[in-house]
Amino acid sequence: MVVKFQVFKKSSPNSKVTIYLTKREYVDHSSHVDKVEGVVLFDPNFVQDRNVYVQMGLIFRFGREDEESMGYNFVKTLYLDTTQLYPPLKEVKTSEIQRNLINRLGNFAFAFNLEFPKLASPSYTMMRGYEDEGPLINMEYEVMGFVGVNEQDMDKWSVANLTVRRLMECPARFFDRPAPDGSITKTFLTCSGTVTIQASLNSSVYFPDEEINVKVCLKNHASREVKRLKVKVVQLSEVPMFSTNQVRDKTLMKADDLIGLAPGACTNREFVMVARVPARTATGKIFLQGKLRKDAEDQLAPSTVTHPTVSKDDIFGIYVQYAVRVKAALGPLFGDAVLDIPFTLAARPE
Template identity: 30%
Template sequence: MSPKHTVYKKFSHDKSVGVYMGRRDFVDHSDSVDPVGNVCVCVCLVNVSVWPILVYVMLSCTFRYGRDDMDVLGMAFRRDVFLCTRQVYPPLQDRERCVHTRLQERLLHKLGHNAYPFFFEFPDNLPCSVGLQPAPTDVGKHCAVEFEVKAFCAENQEEKSHKRSSVRLAIRKVQYAPNKKGVVPSSETACEFMMSDRPLHMRATLEKETYYHGEPINITVDIDNGSNKDVKSITISVEQITNVVLYSSDKYVKTVAYEESTDTVPSGTSLKKVYTLCPLLADNRERRGLALDGKLKHEDTNLASSSIVKAEVLKEILGMLVSYRVVVKATASGEVAVEVPFLLMHPKPEGELVSYIHSS
């Protein structure tokens, strides 16, 4: 195998089964999802003491909305959104004739006769990997949508596998920013005050619809104050809205970037100014309940990417939906506000393969 190609591997405690993967991030392209391919299972049959033995591989998507120690009356605070199991040993006849990916062929050649490939297709209605940031004092699993590949030895598929003879490897389902450019986001409002002949007009405009994580956001604020009231202060913020839709209708609105301007707009004057905000996880490490992109063990992450929902998919199955908006507020006799939605995502990596090729 090429030394530049990373291969992730993990074995069970008793070394009876192991998983090799060429990648752990799988991309949702809206019209298709990268299949979980380029994977091999190496079965060390000499270490298996229970006969006859079968080896299975499972792909799972789990939505967890409470810690393991919060189980009440035997009911766990988790739900399996998707489960799919494949038998890899003994290999089934219809699996023996399938065409392998290039990495699978290399792994099969390297690992020898105890290596067996498997292949999964993601359904197009599964959520992406996302989780809520726990408080610094919280321990254990937190509220999250998680994916994993599990390989295990058992006498049959329904049998509960022993931890010593099973191995789990976390993976992620991610989305990248769409290639096409959307309409430039803009929003405006007018507020009429008592005893004023003319209203106060306020407009907020962004430069584009999609911003990348870590990219500054320039907000053009245009205020025409024809009223008899003075605008005494202006605040600009970026808000993250997280809707937990799978088990309830919880909604979390968190400010992830904020600026309070000293600018004023006296009666009969106008203001046009560009303000810049940059929403970063680094500035919100202590904020409990903030939505973050799913992360693998020992890796850092970032604010959750915006959710792109396909028209035909039920929102209730997606676990958590994340969106962002810029909010501009001007304080006069009362508060005047405009909201401008936008997308916050990662750019598609240069040179990334669109998907694995898997032909029959």
């Protein structure tokens, strides 16, 4: 039986260094991230008495490219997990694919293994509106092989780099969690009495485009009529490295029920919602899963699940969560009662 292995290849502009990866998508299991395995091939006549390195780069864009001015750009790049391949400093444990590549490529092919940082987020990118040009906010990784006297001596003509994607996996234990529910009782300054919202979902984990069944019980003990009941699926996002407790919420889908609930009355309602990528507007602002190809289909960014030892506030990158938001509105002069029921959005297997 003949077994075929797929590898990804990229050469430097001067064709003196070539990097090979066994895959370009790596799963973040929250407890650990798959290792990056590959091989670097180089021309010894070009290297001479210099060294050959392999390095992982973490690139975070946090602003519009067309707004950059006066030499300032909205990109932070961290170079991490650098390994010297030649002259070799240590023995590398190789996989079968790496050994097959080395046997085929010759004596100047060296294997490497790299680790993703625990404190960094998965590959996320912000959806662009039809008026936007270039990336707005995104998080991506690349693996680079290069020649230099030291780690800082990186000549762009001898750098072979491949973009890779870090995908978030929903832990299996999340699927065993009970369906979430919640309640809130709200008092108002401009009228007497309270409004109580009780709501529940039918599952704790959903996939994109999967139906979310929402049950709502609304009790109006206020002196004013509850005019409408609103239910939304919202994406909640933060960038902990820049701000603390500043959460952006963007609506993915909404339902508006003009109930006209009189004082002393109660009602039960059921809604079917879906977490899906909304239609592209003038400005996007929804976080999506990072893509390796521009023509790939847009997918919602899955919920971020951090490593057990990592605090959300320490994350370098983007933190994404989801919730069903239930709002009872008494009118503009009296205020609203708002209840959020969080759930986990899992990436659909590809």
